[in-house]
Amino acid sequence: xxxxxxxxxxxxxxxxxxxxxxxxxxxxxxxxxxxxxxxxxxxxxxxxxxxxxxxxxxxxxxxxxxxxxxxxxxxxxxxxxxxxxxxxxxxxxxxxxxxxxxxxxxxxxxxxxxxxxxxxxxxxxxxxxxxxxxxxxxxxxxxxxxxxxxxxxxxxxxxxxxxxxxxxxxxxxxxxxxxxxxxxxxxxxxxxxxxxxxxxxxxxxxxxxxxxxxxxxxxxxxxxxxxxxxxxxxxxxxxxxxxxxxxxxxxxxxxxxxxxxxxxxxxxxxxxxxxxxxxxxxxxxxxxxxxxxxxx
Numbered sequence: 001x002x003x004x005x006x007x008x009x010x011x012x013x014x015x016x017x018x019x020x021x022x023x024x025x026x027x028x029x030x031x032x033x034x035x036x037x038x039x040x041x042x043x044x045x046x047x048x049x050x051x052x053x054x055x056x057x058x059x060x061x062x063x064x065x066x067x068x069x070x071x072x073x074x075x076x077x078x079x080x081x082x083x084x085x086x087x088x089x090x091x092x093x094x095x096x097x098x099x100x101x102x103x104x105x106x107x108x109x110x111x112x113x114x115x116x117x118x119x120x121x122x123x124x125x126x127x128x129x130x131x132x133x134x135x136x137x138x139x140x141x142x143x144x145x146x147x148x149x150x151x152x153x154x155x156x157x158x159x160x161x162x163x164x165x166x167x168x169x170x171x172x173x174x175x176x177x178x179x180x181x182x183x184x185x186x187x188x189x190x191x192x193x194x195x196x197x198x199x200x201x202x203x204x205x206x207x208x209x210x211x212x213x214x215x216x217x218x219x220x221x222x223x224x225x226x227x228x229x230x231x232x233x234x235x236x237x238x239x240x241x242x243x244x245x246x247x248x249x250x251x252x253x254x255x256x257x258x259x260x261x262x263x264x265x266x267x268x269x270x271x272x273x274x275x276x277x278x279x280x281x282x283x284x285x286x287x288x289x290x291x292x293x294x295x296x
Contacts, residue, residue, distance in 0.1 A: 001190070005203045007124025011052060012216060022172070023140035024049035028062065039097050040066045048109065049141050050134035057114040057121070060138050061107040065093035071100030071295050073288050075176070076142045078135070078156030078163040079105070080273075084112040088157070088273060095281040100295065101288070102150070104142060109134040125204070125216065132163070132186070132220065139167035143175055151292045155284045157181055157273050158245065159189075162222075165253060168234065169225045176287040177234040180280050181242060181272055183249035184256065185221035187214055193244045223256050232259030233290035235283045244269040261290065 006012065028044040035041075042064045048057075063086050075096065077089045086093075086105055093103035107114060110121035110131045122128050139154060146152050153176030156164040161182025168177030183189050190196060191214050201207045234257055238250035254262040263283055265276050272280070289295075 001195075001198045001200060002123070002125055002128070003120065003200045003203050004123030004127070005125070005205075007126025009126065011126045012129050023137070023144040026141045026145055028145065030064075035068065038068050039094065040064075040068060042066075046141075048134060048138055050109070050137040052130050053109055053134050054116070056116050057109045057134075059114070060109070061113055062142070063105045063107075064102065065090070065097055065105070066102040067097040067100050069100065070102050072151055073100065073153065073176075073292075073295070074102040074104060074146050074150040075153040075155050075178075075284055075288075076139055076146075076164075076167070077103050077105045078139055078154065078160035078167070079108045079111060080156065080158040080160045082111070083108065083160070084115075089160075091277045092157075092281055092284075095277055096284060099281075099285060101285065104146070106135070106138055106142060109138070125213070128186075129220075135163050136166045136170070139163055140170060143167060143171060147173060147175070151176070151288060153178065153284065153288055153291070155180060155287070157280070158269065159186075162186065162189075165222045166225075169222050169227060169231060171228065171230070174230040174233075174291055176284075176291040177231060178237070178284040178287040179234070179253065180237045180283065181239060181245050181250075181269060182236070182253070183245050184223050184253040185218055185249070187217035187221070188246045188249035189244060190217060192246050192249070193242075195244055222253060227257050230291055231257040233287065234260040235287040235290065236260055236262045237265060237280060237283045238262065239265050239267055239269070239272055241267065242269045242272070261286070
């Protein structure tokens with residue numbers, strides 16, 4: 001990680017996601033897909049409203065998974081790190097569809113079809129900043145796009161949960177939020193969890209640069225966003241045995257959103273998403289119920 005060092009340092013300072021203008025409108029070009037086992041699947045694409053993305057990552061792809069008889073709820077499922085396809089989230093989307101909830105999965109900038117043909121997409125700290133900034137912009141645009149026709153929520157696992165927390169906290173209208181195995185900021189994940197071992201410290205100038213990287217990442221935190229009223233209805237999920245997401249980072253998000261519900265699950269970072277999808281889907285539904293009331 002960060003084998004290209006810091007990159008364009010002016011972008012690192014400029015691309016903060018703790019303040020944001022109203023989300024821009026988007027037009028999604030949908031492609032019809034056949035139904036499968038009572039579920040409607042449609043793929044779509046739109047031009048990202050975010051700045052600074054390279055040309056090869058400008059077009060955002062989405063996949064919609066909907067029940068034949070939807071209940072009016074739609075959740076934007078944000079992607080985890082290394083989600084290069086829909087497989088990991090499809091299990092959640094199918095479970096939600098069984099309960100009447102529609103899911104829209106976003107393919108993050110720099111991942112999947114939005115990667116360069118050659119080389120690493122995220123080589124520098126600046127690349128990481130551009131990716132996170134653009135992902136939040138696209139998530140907010142999707143929430144706004146569907147909010148007039150659905151009860152809308154946003155959720156995600158790991159990095160996807162962190163992005164969901166940003167998207168939800170920056171919304172000016174009620175949105176159900178379910179950060180799953182998520183930190184309030186990338187700083188605890190990359191510097192306090194086991195992920196720190198993959199950082200190329202030499203490319204950043206040596207391990208003595210840790211304080212600078214920590215300060216840079218810590219500025220990008222949901223804790224810097226004054227919580228709007230609907231964050232009190234959020235359902236947060238964590239595991240005390242998660243080697244990637246420190247429990248203290250989960251607890252900090254919960255404390256910042258007074259009234260939110262915190263659920264602890266057994267398992268590690270990988271085993272939760274592999275084996276606890278029912279519990280994760282239940283948390284998303286609970287966030288809708290707490291935000292909008294039960295489905296009548």
